[in-house]
Every structure is written in C-alpha cells, then in structure tokens.
Amino acid sequence: MKLKNSFFYTLRENVKDEDSDSGNLLVRSGMIKKSSSGIYMYMPLGYKVLKKIEQIIREEMNATGAQELLMPSMIPEEVYINSGRRAGFGNSMFSLKDRFNKPFVLGPTHEELFLDAAASKIRSYKDMPFNLYQFQNKFRDEPRPRFGLIRVREFIMKDAYSFDTDLDGLQISYDKMFNAYKKSFDRMGIDYKIVTADTGVMGGLLSEEFQAVTAIGEDTLVLCDHCDYSSNLEVAQCLTEVPSSFEDLKVMEKLHTPNVGKIKDLVDTYQIPVENMTKSMIYKIDDEFVLVMVRSDDEINEVKLQKYFKAQSVELAENDDVVRLTNAKIGFAGPYQAKIKVIADHKVEHMRNYLIGANESDYHYVNANHGRDFEISAYTDLREIKEGEICPKCQKGHIQFSKGIEIGNTFKLGDKYTKALGLNYLDANNQLQPVVMGSYGIGPGRCMAAIVEQNHDDYGIIWPSNIAPFEVALVIINTKVEEQVSAANKVYEELSSLGMDVLLDDRDERAGVKFNDMDLIGVPVQVTFGRGLADGEVEVKIRKENNKTNVKLENLVQFIKESL
RNA sequence: CGGGACGUAGCACAGCUUGGUAGUGCACUACCUUGGGGUGGUAGGGGUCGCGCGUUCAAAUCGCGUCGUUCCGACCA
Numbered sequence: 001m002k003l004k005n006s007f008f009y010t011l012r013e014n015v016k017d018e019d020s021d022s023g024n025l026l027v028r029s030g031m032i033k034k035s036s037s038g039i040y041m042y043m044p045l046g047y048k049v050l051k052k053i054e055q056i057i058r059e060e061m062n063a064t065g066a067q068e069l070l071m072p073s074m075i076p077e078e079v080y081i082n083s084g085r086r087a088g089f090g091n092s093m094f095s096l097k098d099r100f101n102k103p104f105v106l107g108p109t110h111e112e113l114f115l116d117a118a119a120s121k122i123r124s125y126k127d128m129p130f131n132l133y134q135f136q137n138k139f140r141d142e143p144r145p146r147f148g149l150i151r152v153r154e155f156i157m158k159d160a161y162s163f164d165t166d167l168d169g170l171q172i173s174y175d176k177m178f179n180a181y182k183k184s185f186d187r188m189g190i191d192y193k194i195v196t197a198d199t200g201v202m203g204g205l206l207s208e209e210f211q212a213v214t215a216i217g218e219d220t221l222v223l224c225d226h227c228d229y230s231s232n233l234e235v236a237q238c239l240t241e242v243p244s245s246f247e248d249l250k251v252m253e254k255l256h257t258p259n260v261g262k263i264k265d266l267v268d269t270y271q272i273p274v275e276n277m278t279k280s281m282i283y284k285i286d287d288e289f290v291l292v293m294v295r296s297d298d299e300i301n302e303v304k305l306q307k308y309f310k311a312q313s314v315e316l317a318e319n320d321d322v323v324r325l326t327n328a329k330i331g332f333a334g335p336y337q338a339k340i341k342v343i344a345d346h347k348v349e350h351m352r353n354y355l356i357g358a359n360e361s362d363y364h365y366v367n368a369n370h371g372r373d374f375e376i377s378a379y380t381d382l383r384e385i386k387e388g389e390i391c392p393k394c395q396k397g398h399i400q401f402s403k404g405i406e407i408g409n410t411f412k413l414g415d416k417y418t419k420a421l422g423l424n425y426l427d428a429n430n431q432l433q434p435v436v437m438g439s440y441g442i443g444p445g446r447c448m449a450a451i452v453e454q455n456h457d458d459y460g461i462i463w464p465s466n467i468a469p470f471e472v473a474l475v476i477i478n479t480k481v482e483e484q485v486s487a488a489n490k491v492y493e494e495l496s497s498l499g500m501d502v503l504l505d506d507r508d509e510r511a512g513v514k515f516n517d518m519d520l521i522g523v524p525v526q527v528t529f530g531r532g533l534a535d536g537e538v539e540v541k542i543r544k545e546n547n548k549t550n551v552k553l554e555n556l557v558q559f560i561k562e563s564l
Numbered sequence: 565c566g567g568g569a570c571g572u573a574g575c576a577c578a579g580c581u582u583g584g585u586a587g588u589g590c591a592c593u594a595c596c597u598u599g600g601g602g603u604g605g606u607a608g609g610g611g612u613c614g615c616g617c618g619u620u621c622a623a624a625u626c627g628c629g630u631c632g633u634u635c636c637g638a639c640c641a
Contacts (some may be wrong), residue, residue: 009591011574011575011590011591012575012590012591012602013575013576013589013590013591014575014576015575015576016575016576016577016634017633017634019634019635036632036633037632037633037634089641091565091639092639092640092641108641109641138641140640140641142639142640143565143638143639143640144635144637144638144639144640146634146635151640157641197641198641200640200641202641207641209641218640315638315639316638406641409641441641443641459601475600477599477600478599478600480599481599509602510598510599510600510601510602510603511599511600511601511602512599512600512601512602512603513601513602514600514601514602515600515601515602516601516602517602519601528600530600531600539600
C-alpha cells in the first residue's frame with residue numbers, strides 16, 4: 001500500500017478515555033476507533049491485523065478437520081428460553097423486538113444454534129464425530145466495558161463446537177482443539193498460561209482458560225513455583241493444614257467491642273491475633289440465607305460457595321437483611337444462636353478458642369468453640385487461596401499469582417445441552433443416547449490487545465511480523481528527490497511481487513513524522529531511502545531490536561527476508 | 565445496581581467561582597520556509613458550549629431534569 005492517497009491517520013496526542021496501553025496505542029495508531037462504550041470500529045489498519053490473527057486461527061482449526069460456517073447474530077429469544085439459559089444471562093443479553101412484537105436477542109454465545117445445526121445431520125453413532133466453527137460477532141451487555149478491546153460489548157469470537165458419541169470421543173475432540181489453540185497462540189507469539197477455571201453459565205464438566213500474561217489482566221492466575229499446577233483463582237483449591245495438637249477449650253466470654261465491627265480494628269484495639277478470629281458473612285444463596293464462616297484473614301470465594309450449593313445465584317445479603325437476621329449492626333454477625341444455616345471453611349474446623357460476632361451490636365465472644373457453643377452444619381473449601389501457600393497439587397511448591405487476559409476458553413460440556421434440548425443418536429445397540437458436546441472459544445480482538453500489551457514501548461506497538469499490518473515499510477525521506485522516489489518504488493514493486501505486505505510512505509511529510517508513525521503502528525522492518533543512496537545504500541531498522549543497519553540496494557531483498 | 569467525576573472544534577483542554585462579543589495547543593487549508601526522529605512563520609476554515617426546561621434584560625457560566633462518557637465497587641464468558 002502506498003500511503004499517499006490512502007486512508008491512514010495517527011493521533012499525535014494521547015487519548016484520554018482509554019485506560020490501557022493497548023487501547024491507547026491501538027486508537028492512536030488509527031487501528032481502532034471507539035464508537036460507543038465497549039463498541040469499536042476496526043479501521044483499515046486494525047482490520048488487517050485482525051484478519052491476520054483470524055487467518056492463523058482458521059488454519060489451525062481447518063488442520064483439525066473442523067468446518068467453518070456462519071450463524072446469524074439475531075436469534076429468537078425462545079431459543080434461549082428453551083435451553084434454560086435466558087434467565088442465566090439476564091441483563092447481559094441485548095434484546096429487541098420485530099415489527100410483530102416477537103422478541104429476539106443478539107447472541108452472546110451459540111451452543112443452541114450449533115446444536116440445532118448438528119441435529120440436521122445426527123441420526124446414528126456413524127454420523128459423529130465432527131466439529132463446526134465460525135468467526136462471528138457476539139453481543140454481551142457488559143456492566144462495565146474497559147481496557148480497550150479487552151472487555152467490550154460487541155466482539156468477534158471464533159467459537160467451535162464438537163459433537164461426539166461418548167466421553168472418550170469428547171476427549172479426543174477436546175485434545176485436538178486444545179492443541180490447535182496452543183499452536184494458534186504460539187504462532188501469535190503470545191506469552192500465555194493455561195488454567196482450570198469455573199464453568200460459569202456454560203456449565204459442563206471442565207473448563208480450561210488460555211490466559212495471556214499481562215499486568216492489566218482481569219483474572220488472577222494461581223501458579224505453583226514447583227510443579228505445573230495452574231488455576232484461575234476462582235476455582236483454586238486450598239490445602240487444609242491440620243495442627244499437630246489442639247489447645248484445651250477455654251470458657252467462652254462476652255467482649256464489649258463498641259463500634260468495632262471490622263477485623264482490622266479488632267486486631268488494633270484488642271490485640272487479638274487474626275489467627276484466633278473468625279468472620280461471618282451472611283449470603284443469600286438462591287432464596288436461602290446462609291451464614292458463612294472463614295478465618296478472619298481469609299476471603300470467601302463465591303464461586304466455591306455457588307458450587308457447593310449448586311446454586312443459580314450467590315450474593316451478599318443486603319444490609320437490611322443482615323440486621324434483621326442478627327438483631328445487630330453490620331459487623332457483629334456470628335454463629336452463636338444463629339437463626340440460619342451455618343457453614344464454615346475447612347480451616348475453621350481446626351480452630352479453638354476463637355473470636356466470633358455475638359449477634360448483638362457492639363459485642364463479640366472470645367474463646368468460642370464449635371460443637372460446644374454452636375453447631376456448624378458443614379465444613380468445606382470456601383476460602384480463596386493466597387500467595388505463598390503450599391500448592392494443592394504437589395504439596396511442595398508455593399503458590400504465586402499472576403494477572404491474565406482470557407484469550408481462549410475450552411469447555412467439556414458433556415450432555416448438558418443435548419439432554420436439555422433432546423439431541424440424541426442411535427448407538428450400535430439401537431439405543432437412544434445423548435450426543436456429547438464440547439465448546440471452544442477464542443477472542444481475536446483480545447488476542448490483538450494482548451499482543452500489544454506484551455509488545456510495545458514508548459514509541460508504539462512492536463508487532464510480530466506475521467501479525468503486523470505491514471511486514472515492511474519503505475520510507476522516502478524527501479519526496480522531492482527523484483532518486484529516493486524511484487529507488488523506493490522499485491523496491492516496493494519487487495517486494496510486492498514476492499507476496500510481501502509492503503507499505504510505501506510516499507507522503508510529503510517530514511522524516512521525523514514518518515519515522516514516528518512507522519514506530520507507532522509497529523512495522524517490524526523499516527527501510528529508509530535517503531542520502532545513503534548516493535553510495536547505493538539504504539538504512540534498515542528492525543523495530544523490536546531498535547537498531548539500524550546500512551544495506552546495499554542489491555542485498556536489500558535478501559536482508560529483509562532474513563529479518564522477518 | 566450503589567458511590568464519585570466529567571460533557572466547550574476531529575483530539576487534549578481553559579473559560580464557569582463573580583452571567584455580558586467562545587479561547588489555547590495539536591490536527592486541518594493556503595503560501596513562504598525547512599528537509600534524516602513530530603521544522604519555523606504568516607494568513608485562514610471549523611463549535612446549536614451533550615440535550616430539554618427554567619431563572620434573567622442577558623446563560624458555556626445559575627437551578628432542575630434528561631442523555632451520554634468515565635472512575636471505584638457490585639456483577640460478569
């Protein structure tokens with residue numbers, strides 16, 4: 001592409017309403033433009049990048065034998081009502097009505113439609129396995145879009161769905177996709193981790209996430225410094241350490257703690273170690289109120305709570321409800337004489353003589369003990385793991401945290417959807433069986449953002465050459481010098497004929513402007529046509545190494561090939 | 565959904581307290597200048613001050629409402 005007379009622009013000044021490096025650089029380099037909160041235009045340059053990312057994924061999908069198709073974005077609402085997911089998505093689904101008042105939604109994910117498509121083919125076990133995928137726009141009405149392309153309301157997703165007769169088949173299909181994902185992200189040059197995760201509204205048997213490691217990630221990755229354990233914080237299990245000996249029970253005493261409802265204040269004011277305190281939170285789990293106890297320095301993990309109760313919704317009780325259920329101000333809830341079910345984290349089971357809220361404003365009890373002073377109906381793993389803890393897998397290493405952007409996710413769905421929607425096949429014994437599904441997603445836009453997060457400097461983006469909008473930029477220093485113009489054009493024709501993606505900066509701009517623009521948009525190899533031409537030389541700059549080499553014109557093409 | 569902030573030219577912002585001709589920088593146009601890391605200059609073009617209602621002789625400025633954006637939290641594949 002020749003820049004003069006092309007649609008190309010960059011912004012010199014910073015944009016204010018981007019809260020991430022990648023969002024900022026992508027906007028400033030003219031790759032994307034915000035249209036509305038969490039809704040972006042892909043401008044020509046950005047669209048080129050997106051297409052290159054898509055093509056990598058497409059090639060890896062096709063290599064597994066998966067077949068590409070395209071689903072509609074607008075879907076009758078009843079499709080999601082029938083699968084039971086309409087309520088689960090709730091307000092995060094965009095909905096609209098047609099002229100006859102029939103309700104439609106904009107698809108947030110497409111299990112239902114793929115299942116419908118698969119039903120056209122599946123009659124017997126001989127019809128499987130197969131795998132279908134698409135690149136298509138998804139719509140999710142996020143409460144809070146942020147970080148440029150990372151959390152948006154309309155985005156392209158590559159979603160794939162596998163159909164098998166049984167779990168063994170699913171395992172094979174899943175592994176194929178899993179490997180294709182690894183290859184795709186490797187080819188994009190992304191630094192990523194694979195973690196086990198919550199299955200969320202997708203449900204099913206297993207979820208694994210591909211997380212690009214960046215400082216602005218929205219997910220916390222739990223990693224072991226000794227073994228290969230890796231998990232999303234939301235599902236990371238905690239090891240329970242059992243003390244070697246137990247203290248004798250002391251007599252429970254009431255402690256006047258006026259206006260001291262917070263753990264930190266209790267520590268400061270009464271010098272009680274955090275290890276000898278519990279905290280009690282009241283949760284509304286579906287329609288039931290439950291008192292949840294953890295040691296005071298632990299945090300309750302709501303995903304674990306939701307799983308334990310197999311609940312649809314888990315939320316902290318409203319202040320009014322807490323006051324009504326405890327007859328006390330916020331901050332004084334406890335298990336003693338509680339009127340609701342009490343459950344506790346494993347760690348609490350091994351505590352003795354600890355502090356609890358008194359269910360009475362401005363009072364706590366010290367030296368409380370379960371079994372004697374009150375009953376706890378169940379102990380389970382409810383807390384969030386912390387950095388430095390012992391790894392739950394190898395039980396040797398220590399836990400470290402890292403931040404990640406979820407760029408891909410694979411689910412073993414099993415028969416959750418096929419049972420609910422009745423997609424069956426006849427097996428070899430002429431018995432009706434539910435089809436076994438997997439679903440697999442990649443966000444190309446998030447990949448683009450993650451690559452920029454991981455590859456940029458003060459001057460701009462540093463694209464890997466297979467992702468860059470252009471592999472090579474040819475910069476004419478002074479367009480009034482015929483020698484520079486003709487030499488650059490000749491090289492442009494030659495590289496183009498070799499199938500390279502070449503940019504010719506033939507604008508009537510100052511050299512500094514062109515250099516800065518090429519750095520900003522991140523062209524990996526930049527060739528300068530300037531005064532060196534008198535000696536038959538041009539200057540080649542490798543963006544990521546930030547060095548410059550003088551190269552004879554006759555060696556230029558070879559030099560570029562070796563640099564990519 | 566709760567709390568805070570902001571909305572003035574394509575972008576970033578000042579002006580608002582104390583109401584009275586709408587400004588600055590970048591970008592843009594023309595000419596001159598310069599020509600290897602965002603040249604320097606001269607002259608220009610571009611804004612219903614988010615929208616509505618109100619107060620007032622007079623509203624970007626004060627009040628109410630509304631829409632949008634954004635930050636923190638809640639929620640979230």
